Amino acid sequence: MVVHAVLLIAIPLLSAFLIPLIRKISKWFTISILTLNSIFSILVLFEVYNKGMIYEIIAFSPPVGIYLAIDNLSALLALIINVFGAINFVSTLKEKSFKFHMLYLLAIAGSTGIVITGDIFNMFVFFEITAVASYALVASKKSEKAVEGAIKYMILGSLGSTFILMGIALIYSQMKSLNIYDIANRISMMNENIKWISFAFLLTGIGVEAELFPLNGWVPDVYEGASSGIASLLSFGPSKAAIYAIARLLIVIFPSMHTYEIALWIGVATLLMGEIAAFMQTDAKRMLAYSSIGQMGLILIAFSLVSQGIRYSIPASFFLIVSHASAKSSLFLLSHKNKMGSALTKYGGITAVLSLIGMPPLAGFWGKWYLFLGAASEKLWLVIILIFFSGIIEAAYFARYLHRSIGEEKMEASYAYPMAVLSTFSLAFGLLPFIYKMANMHLLGGV
Amino acid sequence: MNGVIMASYFTVASLLSIGLYGVMTKRNLMKIFISLSIMDTGVNLMLITIGYLPGGTAPIENANFAKYVDPLPQALVLTAIVIGVSVTALALVLLIKYHSKKGTLEYKGGMKW
Numbered sequence: 395m396v397v398h399a400v401l402l403i404a405i406p407l408l409s410a411f412l413i414p415l416i417r418k419i420s421k422w423f424t425i426s427i428l429t430l431n432s433i434f435s436i437l438v439l440f441e442v443y444n445k446g447m448i449y450e451i452i453a454f455s456p457p458v459g460i461y462l463a464i465d466n467l468s469a470l471l472a473l474i475i476n477v478f479g480a481i482n483f484v485s486t487l488k489e490k491s492f493k494f495h496m497l498y499l500l501a502i503a504g505s506t507g508i509v510i511t512g513d514i515f516n517m518f519v520f521f522e523i524t525a526v527a528s529y530a531l532v533a534s535k536k537s538e539k540a541v542e543g544a545i546k547y548m549i550l551g552s553l554g555s556t557f558i559l560m561g562i563a564l565i566y567s568q569m570k571s572l573n574i575y576d577i578a579n580r581i582s583m584m585n586e587n588i589k590w591i592s593f594a595f596l597l598t599g600i601g602v603e604a605e606l607f608p609l610n611g612w613v614p615d616v617y618e619g620a621s622s623g624i625a626s627l628l629s630f631g632p633s634k635a636a637i638y639a640i641a642r643l644l645i646v647i648f649p650s651m652h653t654y655e656i657a658l659w660i661g662v663a664t665l666l667m668g669e670i671a672a673f674m675q676t677d678a679k680r681m682l683a684y685s686s687i688g689q690m691g692l693i694l695i696a697f698s699l700v701s702q703g704i705r706y707s708i709p710a711s712f713f714l715i716v717s718h719a720s721a722k723s724s725l726f727l728l729s730h731k732n733k734m735g736s737a738l739t740k741y742g743g744i745t746a747v748l749s750l751i752g753m754p755p756l757a758g759f760w761g762k763w764y765l766f767l768g769a770a771s772e773k774l775w776l777v778i779i780l781i782f783f784s785g786i787i788e789a790a791y792f793a794r795y796l797h798r799s800i801g802e803e804k805m806e807a808s809y810a811y812p813m814a815v816l817s818t819f820s821l822a823f824g825l826l827p828f829i830y831k832m833a834n835m836h837l838l839g840g841v
Numbered sequence: 842m843n844g845v846i847m848a849s850y851f852t853v854a855s856l857l858s859i860g861l862y863g864v865m866t867k868r869n870l871m872k873i874f875i876s877l878s879i880m881d882t883g884v885n886l887m888l889i890t891i892g893y894l895p896g897g898t899a900p901i902e903n904a905n906f907a908k909y910v911d912p913l914p915q916a917l918v919l920t921a922i923v924i925g926v927s928v929t930a931l932a933l934v935l936l937i938k939y940h941s942k943k944g945t946l947e948y949k950g951g952m953k954w
Contacts, residue, residue, distance in 0.1 A: 522924045567891040
């Protein structure tokens with residue numbers, strides 16, 4: 395069966411605006427839409443697996459019409475966002491407000507849009523949809539910390555989106571086009587100075603959402619303030635979509651040794667800052683937030699190795715994204731009570747932690763394995779040492795975390811089941827052979 | 842370069858710098874959000890200026906004119922304005938909530954590690 399990829403965006407977007415009309419059954423409606431969308435995202439993933447890259451054109455032919463471009467990484471990310479979104483929704487079932495359901499669907503639609511669009515302005519629009527929905531979701535907890543976190547997030551987020559728009563304007567002024575692949579083909583015609591300025595604007599703007607150093611001041615406050623279900627949504631949705639947008643920017647639009655080098659060192663700085671700060675935390679949610687920052691740095695390092703280590707770079711980022719999305723969202727759900735009493739929560743928590751540390755055969759191990767191979771093929775010994783060093787810090791604070799949180803108290807079933815299912819993904823993706831084959835398809839912009 | 846375009850780019854630069862200065866130096870949250878919308882206006886003006894053609898008319902079919910300004914940036918600006926309005930509305934809601942919790946709009950906290 396052929397599924398049009400545009401449905402992945404259109405269905406949740408339209409149903410989000412239908413929800414005010416059917417307030418009484420909004421919860422069940424949201425559940426069915428999320429389930430439908432997860433099935434579609436699985437079908438799209440299989441289609442990409444069989445056929446390679448999918449291009450989809452709506453209404454007009456490019457460069458005028460709306461244009462979708464789906465490669466292996468974006469199909470995987472669409473799957474993660476939609477399936478995890480559906481599973482994670484179980485933990486927020488207590489929310490009765492129809493506004494919450496509407497915002498949840500908008501956040502899912504927006505993050506899916508960022509990863510599958512092939513048009514740079516649509517990317518900006520989806521960024522805004524995601525960002526506005528997540529500001530409101532963070533503030534929906536109504537505590538003082540949540541509001542403060544949301545305001546911080548909003549100030550940096552709006553500054554970031556202004557920068558993104560500025561970068562897009564500069565690119566448009568030179569290329570008279572917004573289609574990513576059209577721009578990529580003619581990028582050498584662009585004025586060298588304007589090219590660098592627009593790269594800087596776009597990297598800064600998207601870097602706010604992607605939690606890159608030094609634009610991540612909002613991260614700990616937001617994750618600490620937001621309710622556990624929303625913290626989990628933010629860790630697998632918007633931030634992953636944003637890091638993928640950076641990959642498109644880096645690998646498709648501005649491929650050059652200098653941009654890779656800039657991304658590499660920003661990634662290393664983000665990694666070290668995140669892991670060291672996580673080690674110093676006393677609050678579990680803040681620790682997980684800083685650890686998230688560190689993992690985002692790791693993913694950015696994986697993307698930046700693309701010039702020499704192309705054979706390893708894409709698989710590394712693939713597995714790191716899966717591992718981080720599943721493990722971190724599961725740990726954020728666990729942080730609701732932070733007590734691993736039942737066998738189910740123990741299984742979920744320990745699997746997630748082992749995957750983040752990088753134990754075979756979990757997805758996190760394959761991510762770090764390919765990352766080391768890629769860094770070795772570029773002869774970046776210093777980077778390898780720094781990644782090892784940060785891995786040791788990570789193992790230390792996660793050991794402390796496990797030690798403190800294993801206890802007798804039990805969590806509610808609405809948190810325990812989704813977290814166990816979410817961390818099973820890092821086990822499953824580490825074991826399934828077809829995932830390995832898919833990770834090795836080099837589809838990202840035909841590189 | 843045409844004088845109108847020069848003046849317009851100059852305005853863009855000053856709007857962006859004023860906005861960025863406000864975001865970075867003010868502690869009052871309302872002033873920060875005002876600065877953000879000033880920056881937004883600057884970027885919108887930038888987009889309009891990119892599409893501007895000296896002597897061009899509105900991009901609507903008209904037998905009397907041959908030169909039209911680029912219509913795409915205008916469509917983009919329209920979208921950007923709508924987004925800006927919704928962000929500002931949400932920001933004001935959050936500020937009301939913040940004020941009802943803290944009794945002030947001054948932001949006291951700093952970066953906490």
